[in-house]
Structure formats: C-alpha cells, structure tokens
Amino acid sequence: MGLFVLVGRRTWPPLKSELNMRCYDCLQEARSDTTGIGVCSRCGLATCENHARVRQVQVTRQLGMGAAYGRIPARRVVCHTCDMAETAH
Ligand SMILES: [Zn+2]
Ligand SMILES: [Zn+2]
Numbered sequence: 001m002g003l004f005v006l007v008g009r010r011t012w013p014p015l016k017s018e019l020n021m022r023c024y025d026c027l028q029e030a031r032s033d034t035t036g037i038g039v040c041s042r043c044g045l046a047t048c049e050n051h052a053r054v055r056q057v058q059v060t061r062q063l064g065m066g067a068a069y070g071r072i073p074a075r076r077v078v079c080h081t082c083d084m085a086e087t088a089h
Contacts, residue, residue, distance in 0.1 A: 023048035025080050040079035042086075047079035 021036045024045040036046035056073035078086070 021046035023051055025051040038077040040082055041076050042078050042082040045079055047077065051080040053078050053080065053083040 021039075022032065023034050023036050024047065026032070026034045026048055034048040034050065037049050038047055038052055039045070040047050040052075055076045055078065057076045059070040059072075059074045060067040061070055
C-alpha cells in the first residue's frame with residue numbers, strides 16, 4: 001500500500017532543537033566555537049564534526065527463518081569518547 005510507519009520517530013532522529021546543543025567533548029576542552037552535528041547513539045551526548053565518529057553498520061532484516069544483511073549499510077554516530085571506549089583493548 002506504500003504505507004510506511006516511522007517507528008521510534010519520537011526519539012530518533014533527534015529534534016532540531018537538540019542539535020543546537022554544544023559538543024560535550026568541546027565543552028570539556030573549554031571550546032565553544034563548535035556546533036553539535038549529532039547525538040552519540042551510545043551515551044546520548046551532543047557531539048561535533050571534530051569529535052563525532054560516523055560508522056557504517058550492517059542492518060539485518062528478517063527473511064523467513066533467518067536474517068539477511070541489507071545491501072546498503074546504515075549509519076551510526078558515536079562520540080570520540082565512546083568510540084575510544086569501544087575500540088580500546
Ligand atoms: Zn567537539
Ligand atoms: Zn558517546
């Protein structure tokens with residue numbers, strides 16, 4: 001029918017007003033000249049172009065009894081801090 005329901009629209013993507021938040025990492029470094037470009041999908045803090053890490057993630061779809069990867073990767077934003085926490089050994 002061409003009817004698409006946007007699930008989770010209330011929380012993601014963030015509202016435009018939330019994108020006006022300052023980057024948390026920049027605030028820690030006492031920098032105020034940057035604007036947040038997104039919200040970290042892990043900790044939920046605003047992050048700027050310099051501190052954001054945009055990752056490509058595979059989306060799994062339910063196909064019958066199994067799952068299949070979509071051909072087009074999705075996108076996920078994590079902040080510098082969470083990126084280090086995820087990749088540090
Ligand atoms: Zn920043
Ligand atoms: Zn984070």
